Amino acid sequence: MPAVIFPAPRRIPYPGGCVLEPAPYALDYLLKWPADVTVAGTVYPDTPVFPLLRDLLADPARYGVSAEGAEAARTLFLETAGQALEQEGGQRAWLEREFAR
Numbered sequence: 001m002p003a004v005i006f007p008a009p010r011r012i013p014y015p016g017g018c019v020l021e022p023a024p025y026a027l028d029y030l031l032k033w034p035a036d037v038t039v040a041g042t043v044y045p046d047t048p049v050f051p052l053l054r055d056l057l058a059d060p061a062r063y064g065v066s067a068e069g070a071e072a073a074r075t076l077f078l079e080t081a082g083q084a085l086e087q088e089g090g091q092r093a094w095l096e097r098e099f100a101r
Helices: 022-032 049-058 067-087 092-100
Strands: 034-039 042-048
């Protein structure tokens, strides 16, 4: 069982309109997207996933997971959120860049 569990993001609720571009909106949405995240058996309800993963990567021991477990969670996020971002015309590399900041 993975050390970190969270659902895949659903279709991004793009509000439409001529002011917003779908891809940048989707990136912003995914960086703030909340979900129930389970880390080493502890549930973090309705928590923004990306910021939690950044904290987890910075200090996995604080959350009771290994560095490998934290990296696996990052990979899962890039995979699932990347697919959602690509559906809106964005690039997975944008999410990778956010982790590097």
